[in-house]
Amino acid sequence: MMRSLYSAISGLKNHQTMMDVIGNNIANVNTTGFKKSRVTFATALSQSLKGASAPDTASPALFGGTNPMQVGLGATLGSIDQIMTSGSAQTTGNPTDMMINGDNGFFVLNNAGQTVYSRAGAFTLDGNGNLVDPASGALVQGQAFSDDTTPASWTAPVTTSNVVIKIGDTAYGNTGSDGTLASYSIDQSGVITGVYTDSTTGVSTTHKIAQIAVANFSNASGLENLGGSFYRETNNSGTATVGAAGTNGTGTITTGSVEMSNVDLSQEMTSMIVAQRGFQANSRVITVSDSLLQELIDLKRQ
Structure with missing residues (x-):
């Protein structure tokens, strides 16, 4: 029963962390360039009550092998991963x-x-x-x-x-330019091209800036x-x-x-329901374990 209490507590802590991550994702649903995170759980170390045994190698065999007997001790936080997919x-x-x-x-x-x-x-x-x-x-x-x-x-x-x-200055880092920078554009490779206009002649030329x-x-x-x-x-x-x-x-x-953020609200709301139910289930395990302990204590009174 004590094992069940501590296993359930580990589940509560993990689902609390899961809710923290979900809450942060939802809070940043409109944050420019934000990347959502996800939580994964892992099993904790199990307590072995009995080791595995090999089957009899005689022919004919007199007995078969047995599997190990283990009691799990709850869950641990496996990872919190950033999902780096692009947003819309x-x-x-x-x-x-x-x-x-x-x-x-x-x-x-x-x-x-x-x-x-x-x-x-x-x-x-x-x-x-x-x-x-x-x-x-x-x-x-x-x-x-x-x-x-x-x-x-x-x-x-x-x-x-x-x-x-x-704007209004001569070409930055460009010795061959004339006029002042009037406008600019940025292409898909990130090259910034400026349009320079000569105030005397009115002639415009283009030069790469950066x-x-x-x-x-x-x-x-x-x-x-x-x-x-x-x-x-x-x-x-x-x-x-x-x-x-x-x-x-x-x-x-x-x-x-x-x-925009790559957070999917429908997915986050579904994950929130899963986290809530997981938290409730672990809470119920604690309640039932407490009831069983109370029964043991009441034996003294009978």
């Missing part, structure tokens, strides 16, 4: 909003000197023209173009810098969630492979859209 696209029309198509790829940002990764591409420009995450001010990373013919170099080790798009950096990991589920829609490398995520969008197995970039 939400069109915003904002030219600095971006999403990575497919399951693979992360934007690279510099957050107060720390390199972090994110799927949330709701970016904006700050007062200096830096492309940033508006919530934290983290700087989006990429590579500036020195001219229009030399492509960005993504040969390891990759060196990235802040992406700057400064290219957005996209990172990929051999095990994206192994990334550590830092909050703020940011992740960082861990020992089990693998080292980031940084390059252009559409390379190294990463998806291409769509502008004017952001990636």
